[in-house]
Amino acid sequence: MHATSSSPHDPSGNDVRVNLIDLLGSLSGAMDLVSPAVVDHHKRVAYLAVRLGAQLGLPRADVDDLLLAGLVHDIGAFHDSLEARLDTLRFETDQVFHAEAGYRLLLKFPGFTRIARVVRWHHTKFADTQSLDEDPQVLRLAGVIHLADRVDASCRRGRPSSVQVPQILERVEEKAGRSFDPGQVEALRSLAGFAGLWQDLDSPDLFAILRGLGANAGRILGLTELSAFTALFSQVIDFRSRFTSTHSRGVAATAVALCKVVGFDEQACELMRVAGDLHDLGKLAVPTSILEKPDKLTDEEYARVMEHAGHTHAVLGEVRGLEVVKTWAASHHERLDGKGYPFHLDKARMDLGARIMAVADVFTALTEDRPYRPGMTREQALSVLRDMAREGSLDSGVVGLLVEEFDAVNALRQQAQDQARAEFENFAQAGGI
Numbered sequence: 001m002h003a004t005s006s007s008p009h010d011p012s013g014n015d016v017r018v019n020l021i022d023l024l025g026s027l028s029g030a031m032d033l034v035s036p037a038v039v040d041h042h043k044r045v046a047y048l049a050v051r052l053g054a055q056l057g058l059p060r061a062d063v064d065d066l067l068l069a070g071l072v073h074d075i076g077a078f079h080d081s082l083e084a085r086l087d088t089l090r091f092e093t094d095q096v097f098h099a100e101a102g103y104r105l106l107l108k109f110p111g112f113t114r115i116a117r118v119v120r121w122h123h124t125k126f127a128d129t130q131s132l133d134e135d136p137q138v139l140r141l142a143g144v145i146h147l148a149d150r151v152d153a154s155c156r157r158g159r160p161s162s163v164q165v166p167q168i169l170e171r172v173e174e175k176a177g178r179s180f181d182p183g184q185v186e187a188l189r190s191l192a193g194f195a196g197l198w199q200d201l202d203s204p205d206l207f208a209i210l211r212g213l214g215a216n217a218g219r220i221l222g223l224t225e226l227s228a229f230t231a232l233f234s235q236v237i238d239f240r241s242r243f244t245s246t247h248s249r250g251v252a253a254t255a256v257a258l259c260k261v262v263g264f265d266e267q268a269c270e271l272m273r274v275a276g277d278l279h280d281l282g283k284l285a286v287p288t289s290i291l292e293k294p295d296k297l298t299d300e301e302y303a304r305v306m307e308h309a310g311h312t313h314a315v316l317g318e319v320r321g322l323e324v325v326k327t328w329a330a331s332h333h334e335r336l337d338g339k340g341y342p343f344h345l346d347k348a349r350m351d352l353g354a355r356i357m358a359v360a361d362v363f364t365a366l367t368e369d370r371p372y373r374p375g376m377t378r379e380q381a382l383s384v385l386r387d388m389a390r391e392g393s394l395d396s397g398v399v400g401l402l403v404e405e406f407d408a409v410n411a412l413r414q415q416a417q418d419q420a421r422a423e424f425e426n427f428a429q430a431g432g433i
């Protein structure tokens with residue numbers, strides 16, 4: 001083990017246990033950051049789907065699947081400039097790609113095959129499902145998500161949902177038999193009479209209500225499963241733009257490599273991988289037009305970009321068991337001299353994990369290829385990092401280790417980003433990015 005300027009902080013990951021519903025709830029909130037017009041969309045769809053499932057008398061396991069599928073159903077909607085996102089919600093355009101992309105992403109998560117398949121068909125019209133080679137029960141659940149999704153997309157935010165019910169029912173009933181399963185439309189009509197349904201939907205405690213309805217739905221994730229899920233979710237963050245398409249994977253690989261060099265145990269390293277995957281979670285709130293702007297950003301745009309680290313902190317703040325991950329992830333723009341953001345932490349308040357994350361983010365940003373420029377050479381990158389350490393911005397011990405281990409760390413970063421790029425191209429070729 002190498003010496004560093006501070007003693008290694010080595011949190012044990014032994015007790016890492018994260019409730020899947022909590023994780024999906026908070027990540028769904030991050031996906032909704034894209035537009036205030038769709039605030040709580042995923043949770044609202046999950047709630048409506050669960051209530052519809054119960055009304056239809058579906059088995060408990062199916063209702064639980066509806067809850068999970070509802071929370072992630074638009075996970076494949078990467079290409080979400082504000083306008084495109086609203087179009088998707090309001091006009092049923094361009095929906096095949098995001099449903100297919102969501103399916104392909106979710107398939108990577110062990111145990112989510114069925115939910116992935118429900119997500120795949122969540123925009124397929126009832127009449128078109130008849131000819132599909134798919135388990136009829138999966139199609140039934142997809143139909144419930146479809147109906148719940150259209151109901152929520154029809155609700156204008158800012159007006160009580162209950163006031164909008166007659167209009168929504170009328171629109172849905174017009175399409176019974178074609179877009180929607182008539183039996184499911186009937187169930188919606190019966191449910192719609194309960195004022196409590198619409199009150200719940202607009203409640204600030206919607207997620208708590210939802211959790212109560214699905215008390216047993218969420219399994220508890222250990223570190224390995226958590227890491228598998230965040231690896232796929234990092235693509236939701238990165239794939240919004242070719243400019244960022246491999247960034248999170250690169251930061252995660254670099255940060256983990258540095259953790260190994262300083263001697264963190266295996267579990268702390270894995271927690272760092274999760275933090276690397278999620279560090280730019282808050283970028284979902286930054287419009288792609290700003291992420292991809294070729295010119296210098298205005299002050300206002302720059303301020304918008306800077307907000308992302310605080311969003312990462314806020315979103316992860318809701319998940320019990322992710323406290324260390326949250327701290328490390330949200331520290332990637334903090335600097336030892338207190339000039340970073342979002343909290344202007346300084347030496348005294350940045351543990352070794354936070355210092356590693358900050359170095360990993362800078363290192364990856366310098367060395368990764370971007371569409372408009374190749375990554376820096378070894379000499380250029382090291383010179384920037386050494387300057388930042390000398391100025392007291394980055395940890396000199398961590399930078400020193402990176403200098404020593406440059407080739408090995410850089411190879412791991414490169415490998416992770418090459419793999420991420422191949423996956424991005426796969427998605428891009430499928431037509432939606």
Ligand SMILES: [Fe+2]
Binds near residue numbers: 073098123149
């Ligand atoms: Fe959708």
Ligand SMILES: [Fe+2]
Binds near residue numbers: 045073074149
């Ligand atoms: Fe949706």
Ligand SMILES: [Fe+2]
Binds near residue numbers: 279280308332333
């Ligand atoms: Fe960032």
